[in-house]
Amino acid sequence: MNRLLRDRLFYAGATLVVLIAGLASRVWADRLPAFVASHFGDALWAAMIYCGIRVLTANKTTTIAFAASLLFCAAIEFSQLYKAEWIEAWRGTLPGSLILGHGFLAVDLIRYAAGILIVYTVDRIVCARR
Template sequence: MTVFSKDRLIYFTAVIITMAAGLASRHFGALLPIFVREHFGDALWAGMIYFGIRMLWINRSREWAMIVSLMFSWAIECSQIIQTPWLNEVRSTVLGALVLGHGFLAMDLLRYAVGILFVYGIDRYFLRNKKA
């Protein structure tokens, strides 16, 4: 299998689309319904993590990717409890804020789980025939 297989390209494209949708939900938040503005960005971030893990570990199961994505997302959220000067400095950058977030919110754990379950469903039911 090559590094640039068709499957990897599909997951890479899914990462880019999910990332763009998540950034758009933040940028155009004022134009969106309150529910979408408050919840979709975090769910899309976690969905992007799932697709990224599927892209990197293409031969692992979807269920494995779902569990690893959830553990990674929850670990990032729980790391927000740690407030040290150097870590807060990293979080004050645009990239640091996008990757690490700012403050712990228990609701984000649920948002991540819902986002990962949603894209897992897309992967299982729509992308499963990607080899055809």
């Protein structure tokens, strides 16, 4: 197996692990400390986006995935200011809710940046050791 394929499979696995952790943080929010329940779901969502972008950009620098994931997450958050009937209907579905969210919150941008920064830092450390 070549290195690019192996890296993509690694990032796909990381995406899945972070996705499961993010969903778990929502499902069991009532059993978690208030700070974790309030902030970790959004940070994990953004970390999942970073990992997913790394699947597509495994042969590029981590900086590209860092910037792309920040832009993507910000675009999704700002899209929540758009209230057309068709997009609100899609947000009412489970996939639409998970992908697009519901209401613009500036604090979400901080949560996204924190999640991306953490996973980017871990990625840089792992890449340096390979």
